[in-house]
Amino acid sequence: MVTNVGEHSSKNHVKIDDIKRALQSGETDKAIALSQIALENQEDTQEKIEVLYILAVAQRTKGLINEATETIKKLISSDPNHARAHQENGYLYLSTGNKPSAATAFARATRLNPALLSSWKKLAPLYAELNHSEAQKFATQRISYLTQLPVEIRGARDLMYEGRLAVADTVCRRFLQNHKHHAEAMLLLAEIGIKLKLYHEAEFLLESCVEIHSTHEAARAEFVQLLSKLGKFEQAKQQAERLLNEHPNNHQYLAAKANAMVGIGEVEPAIDLYQQILGDHHNLPGIQLLLGHAYKANGNIEQAVAAYQQAYTIRPDFGDAYWSLANTKTYRFTDNELSLMQEQLNAVDIEQDDKAHLEFALAKAYEDRKQFDTAFSYYQNGNASKNRRNHYSQAKVSEQIEAQKSVFTADFFKAHQDLGDPSPDPIFIVGLPRAGSTLLEQILASHSQVDGTMELHNVLGLASRLSGSKSGYPKVVAEIDNEYFPRFGKKFIEDTQCYRQGAAFFIDKMPNNFMHIGLIKSILPNAKIIDARRDPIACCFSGYKQLFAEGQEFSYGLDNLIHYYQSYLSLMAHWDSVLPGFVLKVQHEDVIDDLETQVRRILDFCNLPFEASCLHFYNTKRTIKTPSSEQVRQPINSTAREQWKHFEAHLKPLIEAFSSE
Numbered sequence: 001m002v003t004n005v006g007e008h009s010s011k012n013h014v015k016i017d018d019i020k021r022a023l024q025s026g027e028t029d030k031a032i033a034l035s036q037i038a039l040e041n042q043e044d045t046q047e048k049i050e051v052l053y054i055l056a057v058a059q060r061t062k063g064l065i066n067e068a069t070e071t072i073k074k075l076i077s078s079d080p081n082h083a084r085a086h087q088e089n090g091y092l093y094l095s096t097g098n099k100p101s102a103a104t105a106f107a108r109a110t111r112l113n114p115a116l117l118s119s120w121k122k123l124a125p126l127y128a129e130l131n132h133s134e135a136q137k138f139a140t141q142r143i144s145y146l147t148q149l150p151v152e153i154r155g156a157r158d159l160m161y162e163g164r165l166a167v168a169d170t171v172c173r174r175f176l177q178n179h180k181h182h183a184e185a186m187l188l189l190a191e192i193g194i195k196l197k198l199y200h201e202a203e204f205l206l207e208s209c210v211e212i213h214s215t216h217e218a219a220r221a222e223f224v225q226l227l228s229k230l231g232k233f234e235q236a237k238q239q240a241e242r243l244l245n246e247h248p249n250n251h252q253y254l255a256a257k258a259n260a261m262v263g264i265g266e267v268e269p270a271i272d273l274y275q276q277i278l279g280d281h282h283n284l285p286g287i288q289l290l291l292g293h294a295y296k297a298n299g300n301i302e303q304a305v306a307a308y309q310q311a312y313t314i315r316p317d318f319g320d321a322y323w324s325l326a327n328t329k330t331y332r333f334t335d336n337e338l339s340l341m342q343e344q345l346n347a348v349d350i351e352q353d354d355k356a357h358l359e360f361a362l363a364k365a366y367e368d369r370k371q372f373d374t375a376f377s378y379y380q381n382g383n384a385s386k387n388r389r390n391h392y393s394q395a396k397v398s399e400q401i402e403a404q405k406s407v408f409t410a411d412f413f414k415a416h417q418d419l420g421d422p423s424p425d426p427i428f429i430v431g432l433p434r435a436g437s438t439l440l441e442q443i444l445a446s447h448s449q450v451d452g453t454m455e456l457h458n459v460l461g462l463a464s465r466l467s468g469s470k471s472g473y474p475k476v477v478a479e480i481d482n483e484y485f486p487r488f489g490k491k492f493i494e495d496t497q498c499y500r501q502g503a504a505f506f507i508d509k510m511p512n513n514f515m516h517i518g519l520i521k522s523i524l525p526n527a528k529i530i531d532a533r534r535d536p537i538a539c540c541f542s543g544y545k546q547l548f549a550e551g552q553e554f555s556y557g558l559d560n561l562i563h564y565y566q567s568y569l570s571l572m573a574h575w576d577s578v579l580p581g582f583v584l585k586v587q588h589e590d591v592i593d594d595l596e597t598q599v600r601r602i603l604d605f606c607n608l609p610f611e612a613s614c615l616h617f618y619n620t621k622r623t624i625k626t627p628s629s630e631q632v633r634q635p636i637n638s639t640a641r642e643q644w645k646h647f648e649a650h651l652k653p654l655i656e657a658f659s660s661e
Contacts, residue, residue, distance in 0.1 A: 014038040016047060019054050023061070031058040049079050056088050065095055080352045081389070083113035083161065090122060099126055107135075108349065110142070113161035115154060117146045150175065153184050160192055168192055183213040187222060199230055200465040210239075217243065224256045229550075231457035233263030234498045251277045255287060258294070263454075264498060267298045285315040292324055299621065305331060317344045319357025323547055326364035333365040341365070356385035360547040367545075372646045379545055380650075383556040392553040394563045400515065401567050407474040408518030410578045419482050420523040421489025426496070427507050427606055428459075430514035431532035432568055433552055434542035436588035439617075440532050441509045443599055444606070446613045446620040451506040453499040458492050459513050459520060477519060489523035505606065512551075514568060517575045521582060528606050531572060534588040536565055536658040541644040541651060562657045592636055 014034050022031040035055035039048065052075040059068035069092050075085045090105035103126040106119040120142045127136035146154055152175045159168035172189045176182060186209040193202035206223040213219060220243055227236035240257035247253055254277050261270035274291040278284065292307030305328065311321035322341055325331045333341070344350065345358045359382030366375035427444060429437045445452025466473035500506045511532070513520065520527055534542075540562065543555040554564035575583055584605045591598045599614045613620070644651060 014041070016050055016054070019051065023054060023058050028058045028062045031055075032062065032064075045078070049075060049082065052078070053082070053085060053088065056085070060088065060092060060095065065092060068092055080350075080355075081112055083109045083116060086112065087116055087119045090119065094122070099129060102126060103130060103132075104349070108351075111351075113158065114142070115146060115157035115161055117143065117154070120146065149184055150179075150182075153182075153188055156188055160188070160195065165192055165195055169196075181208075181212050183209060183216045183219060186212075187216070187219045190219075190222065190226075194226060194229075198464075198468075199226065200461065200468060202226060203230065217246075221253070221256065224253075224260070228256070228260055228263060230461060231263065231454070233260045236260035237264065249280070251281055251284065251287070255290060259290065262294050262297060267294055270294050271298075283314050285311040285318050285321065288314065289318075289321055289324060292321075296324075296328065301328060301330065304328065312340075316340060317347065317350060317354050319344075319351075319354030319361070322361035323357040326361040327547070332368055333361075338362070338365055352385060352388070356382050357547065359385060360545075363545065367646075370646075373649075376647050376650045382547065383544060386547070386556040390553050390556055392556075392560050394560065397554070397564060397567055401571050403474055404515065404518060404571060405574050407478050408521075408574075408578060412478060412518075413521065413578060416482070416485065416522055418525050419485040420521075420525045421486045421493060422526055423489065423493050423524065424526040424528075424607075425493060425505050426524055426527045427505055428513055428520060428527060428529045429507060429509045429511075429532055430517070430529060430583075431511050432514075432534075432539055432543065432565065433511055433548070433555070434546055435511070435532045435534040435539050436586075436591065437509055437511055437532035439588070439591065440530060440586060440602070441507050442617045442620060443614050444507055444602065446617040447603070447608055447611050448613070449504045449608055450606075451500045451503040452620075453496070453506055453508065455510040456496060456499065456508040457510065458495055459508070459516050460510065462488060462492070462523075463516050463519060474518065477522060485523050492524065505608070514572060517579070517583065521579055529583045530602065530605070531583050531585045532588065533585050535641075537651065537654045538642065538644050540565055540654050540658075541647065558651070558653045562653060566657070589641065592641060595636055 014037050016038070019031050019034045019038065022028075022034060032055060035051050035058065038051045039055070052071055056068045056071040056075065059065075059071060068088075072085055072089050072092065075082060076089070079085065086105050086109035090102045090109060093099070093102035093105055103123060106123045106126070109116050109119045110123065120139050124136055124139040124143060127133075127139055146157075149157070152171055156168045156171040156175070159165075159171065169189070169192050172185055172192065176185045176189065179185060186205050190202040190205040190209070193199070193205065203223075203226055206219060206226060209216060209219040210223055220239055224236050224239045224243070227233070227239060237257055237260035240253055240260055243253040244250065244257060254273055258270040258273035258277075261267070261273070271291065271294050274287055274294060277287050278291070281287070288307050288311035292304045292311065295301070295304035295307060305325060308321050308324045311324075312318050315321070322333075322337070325333070341358050341362050345355065345362065350358075359378050363375045363378035363382060366372075366378060427450065429440050429444075431437055441452055444450045463473050466476050469476040471479055496506065496508070514531065517529060520529065540558070543552070543561060544558065546552075546555065548555065554560045572583070572585075584602065586598060586602060596615060600610055603610055603614065644654075648655070
């Protein structure tokens with residue numbers, strides 16, 4: 001049958017709305033024809049993906065199952081996280097009677113978008129037929145939950161999971177205008193805020209929600225997760241305990257409490273909790289992973305390795321388990337593990353998150369085997385996988401740097417001298433990730449007068465709250481009343497008290513605080529700041545090789561790394577200009593070459609007497625939760641100094657950018 005597509009020709013641009021209208025009005029032949037024309041001329045990848053989806057639906061509707069299957073394969077290959085593509089795949093499997101594969105496809109769709117009611121409605125009876133009673137029960141619960149949601153909120157949830165955050169935010173706010181304090185709307189708006197990294201607003205929404213709706217478990221559980229994310233582990237633990245008062249055996253709430261306990265240094269009791277969960281539920285790879293992290297933080301590397309291995313034994317495609325082994329920096333994969341990782345990576349249904357973790361793990365495995373070209377290929381693929389959904393903007397970072405410079409001038413500091421809290425307690429270590437900050441922290445934490453803590457979120461949290469003001473951050477800092485500076489400084493000291501063990505001084509090792517040195521000086525004028533600096537090529541490449549748990553989006557591409565590092569240098573030069581002597585630069589290579597001289601220099605800067613224990617930092621027992629945790633538990637080793645030279649052929653952009661540094 002020939003379909004007349006009217007004025008559309010292969011030379012004209014076909015509008016997606018025209019294809020949708022044709023499909024919705026039952027003109028499947030026209031929809032297919034228009035889709036095929038659009039695909040011939042479509043350059044925009046996102047629009048092409050949308051056209052492929054519509055084409056697959058039209059082909060299935062027409063009964064062209066083989067053609068629809070091929071279209072879906074192309075779509076999933078282009079966008080593996082397209083939830084509705086996997087849902088459509090489920091319909092295609094159902095049409096051929098392949099119920100196990102249909103269930104797998106619908107389940108994957110709901111993992112990517114838990115608001116897909118149609119997929120849940122297909123899964124419940126499929127699980128019943130396949131005798132998966134627990135899965136059927138959960139699917140039925142999800143159907144009930146989604147069905148009882150107001151249509152607007154269910155739609156906004158769908159939009160959020162599809163990545164259309166601005167539209168979801170607008171729908172949710174409009175709903176709340178007419179339904180003030182609606183629990184599900186408040187929860188959803190907070191979740192959108194978290195995805196947009198508007199953490200202060202999300203925290204306020206969740207805190208308000210659980211206060212107004214004290215029995216709303218999902219809101220409180222989300223609140224616990226956010227508090228832990230923000231480093232407010234004591235509060236997170238308290239909120240988790242409230243959930244456990246009602247559900248003492250809920251393994252998710254037990255795990256949330258254990259996570260918070262690790263955060264405040266109660267690692268041994270946390271390990272007990274994880275083991276309690278595993279005693280009741282043996283096959284939980286995620287809990288095995290968290291148990292491994294807790295062991296690693298405590299320095300029990302053998303137990304950590306065993307837990308990570310158990311995690312991938314339970315779930316062979318669990319990418320994070322393999323990466324966690326690689327991320328110990330000391331583990332060496334066996335030939336069997338290498339084969340298993342490659343097998344999982346080549347699976348057609350591999351999840352994107354698992355794919356990225358496997359690629360980074362394989363890269364580390366081949367690097368350890370001195371197969372450097374193969375290793376770089378996997379590093380490159382892993383970074384590309386992370387970059388697909390990356391939102392790093394060079395223009396935005398440049399704008400942030402210039403804003404800091406324009407507000408925090410020499411004149412500003414003259415006008416705001418010594419207004420903040422006078423406490424000399426904090427020692428901030430700033431810089432870029434993988435620049436040697438964990439080593440400096442371990443050296444200082446080995447001093448009897450210094451508590452090591454972790455990467456605290458308090459300064460970032462204050463900056464985030466100030467960003468919500470009318471003027472925005474940092475401009476608002478120049479406009480607020482002077483009384484706010486000591487108030488903010490005092491609150492920082494009070495809020496960080498729970499991370500200290502009684503020493504006179506404590507360390508905040510949040511590297512990203514380099515962006516906020518002006519704010520720190522304003523609220524804590526007697527604080528000490530140490531800039532952990534490393535050879536730029538070594539630092540950038542080390543960041544490129546690192547798969548971070550979250551954030552650090554600049555690290556997943558050499559061009560972005562170069563831009564971010566140069567922006568960092570520019571801002572640090574500004575701080576040195578307007579705050580001479582306030583920041584001590586410590587070069588990592590100097591620490592490696594002459595440890596004692598640098599240790600004495602650091603201690604002098606911090607007004608601390610010399611203690612030999614700082615030279616034997618590797619003997620200090622403490623919880624460390626960074627990728628360098630195992631390295632700083634050993635004496636100084638210079639072998640990593642020029643590891644990047646094994647990859648020199650692939651690092652031309654870095655070498656050209658920093659050859660004169």
